[in-house]
Amino acid sequence: MTSPQETSPPLKVLHLGKDLLASNRQHAAANRARFQAAGVLVVNLLSAPGSGKTALLERTLSDLADRWPVAVITGDLQTDNDARRLAGRGAVIVPIATGTLCHLEASMIGRACEELDLTRLQLLFIENVGNLVCPASYDLGETRRIVLLSTTEGEDKPLKYPLAFKSADAVVITKTDLAEPAGFRREEARANVTAVAPQADIIELSARTGQGMQEFYLWLEAALVSRSAAAVHR
Amino acid sequence: MHEAGLMEEALRAAEQAAREAGAERIHRLRLRIGRLSGVEPEALRLAFEALRPGTIAEHAHLDLEIAPVLCRCRRCHVEFAPEDFVFLCxxxxxxxxxxxxxxxxxxxxxxxx
Structure with missing residues (x-):
């Protein structure tokens, strides 16, 4: 251990005040400007692994791709399984393999967009890496952020991962068809979401049975209508 | 665990600032971590230990200042420091x-x- 006193040059204190996420923020701002110019609604999906992001997208693409030109950017650690599950449903799919990185960053989205004609799209989903911690800290330039919570995960997820839920515009409670066998306490879960994320809309659905999907589409439609007005969102 | 990437960024910025100031060795880094930043201080320390060998910050101390949360009530606009992650006015x-x-x-x- 070298103490400052042993070194001959005088000690300098450099006050930097440097934001460590500044680079991501710049990329996110650039993405956001690009999305706005193209008039595309960009929805970032966050959840723990296995909450049903891909299943929700499978159903959504099958139902909506005829109506709205849609694309999906999928972030996965190692595989392109999610991208393959989503293929053949009328949407352009751009997979990003993040390797060991536990989240998507704005610069990765910027690069993935090079493979898309944004001006022809209405809707772009970003399926983030399954992880409720790290992705919450990274703004991707999205218009809306959705956090998924499945009925098999437990009602206290919002209390355990407050940052992710606090950043959500909507919380989608998935797998409602499994609520009863899982002993899911619906009111308690909703109360926890509201306590941690009072700003978030709550939508309950099952991508398997289709229950609640219409409400989800209406939410997307409302966001599409107001997307140009959603300028300085975060 | 995204602390490694953030620490990398901190070390890069610290080294650049030190060199620009004509310094050759970093003795201390001071970081401020908000309680809502999503960063674990211990993971950040671990990343620092792993990344500092071979850099000009090899023998540096890492000071982490944890910044508390401050909220504003959306109804009455009073500012308050919440006790947990449910921000009740x-x-x-x-x-x-x-x-x-x-x-x-x-x-x-x-x-x-």
Whole structure:
């Protein structure tokens, strides 16, 4: 251990005040400007692994791709399984393999967009890496952020991962068809979401049975209508 | 675990600032971590231990300042420091969404020579 006193040059204190996420923020701002110019609604999906992001997208693409030109950017650690599950449903799919990185960053989205004609799209989903911690800290330039919570995960997820839920515009409670066998306490879960994320809309659905999907589409439609007005969102 | 990437960024910025100031060795890094930043201080320390060998910050101390959360009630606009992650206004009792402080993730200062 070298103490400052042993070194001959005088000690300098450099006050930097440097934001460590500044680079991501710049990329996110650039993405956001690009999305706005193209008039595309960009929805970032966050959840723990296995909450049903891909299943929700499978159903959504099958139902909506005829109506709205849609694309999906999928972030996965190692595989392109999610991208393959989503293929053949009328949407352009751009997979990003993040390797060991536990989240998507704005610069990765910027690069993935090079493979898309944004001006022809209405809707772009970003399926983030399954992880409720790290992705919450990274703004991707999205218009809306959705956090998924499945009925098999437990009602206290919002209390355990407050940052992710606090950043959500909507919380989608998935797998409602499994609520009863899982002993899911619906009111308690909703109360926890509201306590941690009072700003978030709550939508309950099952991508398997289709229950609640219409409400989800209406939410997307409302966001599409107001997307140009959603300028300085975060 | 995204702390490694953030520490890498901190070390890069610290080294650049030190060199620009004509210094050759970093003795101390001071970071401010908001309680809502999503960063674990212990993971950040671990990343620092792993990344500093071979850099001019090899023998540096890492000071982590944890910044508390400050909120504003969306109804009565009173500012308050919540006790946990449910941000209940002490006056109205309603949960608040507006966060004024606690998201910081900053390299505050570097001591170098």
């Amino acid at each position: 002490p006056r109205c009792g309603i949960p608040s969404a507006e966060v004024l402080r606690g998201l910081e993730l900053e390299l505050l200062a570097v001591e170098a020579s």
